[in-house]
Amino acid sequence: MRFEGLTTTQQALYPVVTAWLLSAQQPLSETYMLRLLNSHQDFKKVKAPDLNAVLDVFQTCLAHSGVALVPSDAGYRVEVVKDYLDWVYSLFEQSPPKLSRALLETLAIMAHRQPVTRAEVEAIRGVSVSTQIMNQLKQHGWVKSAGVKQVPGHPTLWVTTDKLLQDLGLSSKERLIEQLDQQINHFLSDKQTQHSSNLIH
Amino acid sequence: MRFEGLTTTQQALYPVVTAWLLSAQQPLSETYMLRLLNSHQDFKKVKAPDLNAVLDVFQTCLAHSGVALVPSDAGYRVEVVKDYLDWVYSLFEQSPPKLSRALLETLAIMAHRQPVTRAEVEAIRGVSVSTQIMNQLKQHGWVKSAGVKQVPGHPTLWVTTDKLLQDLGLSSKERLIEQLDQQINHFLSDKQTQHSSNLIH
Amino acid sequence: MLPPVLTSCVAPFAIVQGTPIVEAPKGLYIPPNALKVLLTDFEGPLDLLSFLIRKNKFDILDIPVFEIAQQYQQYIDLMQQLDIELAGEYLFMAAWLTEIKSRMLLPKPPQEDEVPCEPDDPRAELMQKLLAYEAYQQGARWLDSLKIVGRDLWPIQLEVAPPTDVVANIDLDGLFLAMQQLLQRAAMRSVHQVCEEPIEITDKIDWVMQQLTDQPVSLWRLLVISEGKPGLVVTFIALLELWRQQLICLEQTEAYADILVRRAACVLRG
Numbered sequence: 001m002r003f004e005g006l007t008t009t010q011q012a013l014y015p016v017v018t019a020w021l022l023s024a025q026q027p028l029s030e031t032y033m034l035r036l037l038n039s040h041q042d043f044k045k046v047k048a049p050d051l052n053a054v055l056d057v058f059q060t061c062l063a064h065s066g067v068a069l070v071p072s073d074a075g076y077r078v079e080v081v082k083d084y085l086d087w088v089y090s091l092f093e094q095s096p097p098k099l100s101r102a103l104l105e106t107l108a109i110m111a112h113r114q115p116v117t118r119a120e121v122e123a124i125r126g127v128s129v130s131t132q133i134m135n136q137l138k139q140h141g142w143v144k145s146a147g148v149k150q151v152p153g154h155p156t157l158w159v160t161t162d163k164l165l166q167d168l169g170l171s172s173k174e175r176l177i178e179q180l181d182q183q184i185n186h187f188l189s190d191k192q193t194q195h196s197s198n199l200i201h
Numbered sequence: 202m203r204f205e206g207l208t209t210t211q212q213a214l215y216p217v218v219t220a221w222l223l224s225a226q227q228p229l230s231e232t233y234m235l236r237l238l239n240s241h242q243d244f245k246k247v248k249a250p251d252l253n254a255v256l257d258v259f260q261t262c263l264a265h266s267g268v269a270l271v272p273s274d275a276g277y278r279v280e281v282v283k284d285y286l287d288w289v290y291s292l293f294e295q296s297p298p299k300l301s302r303a304l305l306e307t308l309a310i311m312a313h314r315q316p317v318t319r320a321e322v323e324a325i326r327g328v329s330v331s332t333q334i335m336n337q338l339k340q341h342g343w344v345k346s347a348g349v350k351q352v353p354g355h356p357t358l359w360v361t362t363d364k365l366l367q368d369l370g371l372s373s374k375e376r377l378i379e380q381l382d383q384q385i386n387h388f389l390s391d392k393q394t395q396h397s398s399n400l401i402h
Numbered sequence: 403m404l405p406p407v408l409t410s411c412v413a414p415f416a417i418v419q420g421t422p423i424v425e426a427p428k429g430l431y432i433p434p435n436a437l438k439v440l441l442t443d444f445e446g447p448l449d450l451l452s453f454l455i456r457k458n459k460f461d462i463l464d465i466p467v468f469e470i471a472q473q474y475q476q477y478i479d480l481m482q483q484l485d486i487e488l489a490g491e492y493l494f495m496a497a498w499l500t501e502i503k504s505r506m507l508l509p510k511p512p513q514e515d516e517v518p519c520e521p522d523d524p525r526a527e528l529m530q531k532l533l534a535y536e537a538y539q540q541g542a543r544w545l546d547s548l549k550i551v552g553r554d555l556w557p558i559q560l561e562v563a564p565p566t567d568v569v570a571n572i573d574l575d576g577l578f579l580a581m582q583q584l585l586q587r588a589a590m591r592s593v594h595q596v597c598e599e600p601i602e603i604t605d606k607i608d609w610v611m612q613q614l615t616d617q618p619v620s621l622w623r624l625l626v627i628s629e630g631k632p633g634l635v636v637t638f639i640a641l642l643e644l645w646r647q648q649l650i651c652l653e654q655t656e657a658y659a660d661i662l663v664r665r666a667a668c669v670l671r672g
Contacts, residue, residue: 014266015267015282016288019281022267064204064216065262066215066220067220083216088221091224091225094237126294
């Protein structure tokens with residue numbers, strides 16, 4: 001299917017949806033995208049078939065490329081095709097991969113609130129923490145389980161490790177927590193100043 | 202230009218290069234991609250025209266979408282184009298940052314004079330650098346401390362980061378300083394010319 | 403009433419249909435707030451000075467100090483009338499300008515012929531400072547003209563989990579940045595939320611007690627940013643309630659220091 005075959009609304013939708021799919025760091029469900037679109041004046045009446053037509057065209061565009069639009073239970077996600085992963089890894093050899101935002105956010109919460117359950121992290125982040133991220137954190141040796149929480153379901157409690165402190169160049173866990181505390185204080189006091197300066201004008 | 206118009210080698214190159222461009226964490230220069238490709242058995246003989254043909258097709262595929270393949274000083278990068286930035290930010294529940302004049306002035310001085318202390322910046326601006334500005338610069342990940350100056354009080358020395366270069370699309374710190382130098386010298390010589398012509402008339 | 407400074411400027415303050423307007427039409431009202439915004443927009447005394455120089459089309463390498471000093475003083479007076487809090491730097495500059503003025507009034511010592519008087523120019527240092535500052539303003543404008551990631555564009559970086567043998571770099575800056583983004587999002591969310599889930603005080607009390615150990619914990623750690631203001635209030639009430647029941651101790655070593663919270667039991671034991 002080609003772009004030219006789309007309706008005017010769908011053509012207007014196309015850049016928005018493609019920008020989302022390529023920049024989102026987690027799968028985007030159809031429902032979620034529709035909700036976000038419908039909340040906007042221009043796309044109030046967009047329905048699932050419109051979205052699907054757009055996704056079809058995007059899929060066609062990505063044909064032959066090293067990435068593909070992959071649907072899963074959680075939603076659509078653009079992923080590097082397995083066959084070309086090794087090529088992407090060869091980029092990492094030159095410069096080690098940066099950690100994803102989702103991973104760093106999860107780690108920051110775990111460090112600050114430890115011991116903490118995965119559900120508690122999710123409550124703060126507002127989105128779910130994927131198993132992939134938990135595995136990466138464990139693989140790097142930055143978090144470990146420290147028993148279970150005495151609530152129904154007995155979820156695992158997570159704490160940060162000495163290896164994380166070493167990698168960050170910090171002397172103690174207290175220091176790490178203290179530094180994160182400071183960040184929060186800065187943020188809150190900045191907000192306060194911004195707020196009061198808004199009031200002046 | 203369409204995928205079908207590519208040579209066999211170029212067709213084999215296409216998925217590799219597209220996977221790179223969409224997953225790389227920094228802009229990729231032509232030279233860099235060619236070097237990486239040539240080091241591999243299959244692509245020993247790949248030359249710049251092959252790469253360019255592939256880039257052309259990719260560019261065509263991205264037409265109408267919310268992202269574009271953009272060359273910069275530092276290399277090629279796929280980016281969300283400005284018109285759709287607000288949509289991406291709405292996905293992340295954020296809004297694009299505004300950069301105040303005070304922040305940009307402070308950054309220009311820090312970049313040009315690095316390593317530099319806050320007091321030195323203040324001496325040039327003739328006004329104190331607010332903690333809020335320093336925090337914003339740190340939050341963008343654009344400046345970091347690099348030890349202390351060996352003078353009484355041991356003030357922190359500030360330098361710019363690699364993230365700043367990436368965010369500005371510049372290839373190196375030298376390039377940043379050089380460009381600022383040019384701007385500054387250009388300005389100063391302009392003023393000098395104006396001054397001399399004032400004296401003559 | 404129009405402040406005198408706006409009418410006394412030589413340069414036109416507006417151009418209407420090609421005709422420069424030097425004097426404000428009578429009865430024109432500038433809301434004090436708008437004026438305030440204009441005046442608080444200056445990034446310090448050097449910025450104000452370079453604005454005045456630009457506006458009057460003066461030569462920065464040959465500043466007419468008397469005129470500049472007078473106009474500068476008018477702005478300062480105006481700012482004070484409008485109760486704008488003036489940083490000390492502004493007053494320092496006013497004093498400096500006065501000093502330069504008086505030094506220029508002193509008779510020059512007899513000079514040997516053909517020796518340029520430039521090095522003794524009392525204005526030299528000020529002009530040098532202004533020049534350097536304006537040069538960096540130019541640098542800032544150049545930075546502003548660039549396409550900046552985050553503000554003007556968003557680079558696409560599909561997430562690829564690294565192979566197991568690759569060691570990732572981590573640093574505190576990265577962690578701080580993540581924390582920052584998290585807080586920003588939480589702040590945005592609390593603005594957007596129309597109806598919020600109520601946070602029960604009894605739940606909060608349970609939760610707080612779970613967080614506490616024998617070790618003192620900073621009050622900040624008990625505040626859940628994503629819960630917004632209602633959350634803060636509920637946490638506060640929960641803490642007061644626990645304190646009233648003598649289940650926790652609150653400590654503050656000095657004014658404005660972190661408030662530390664801990665279980666009361668350890669105090670009894672200690």
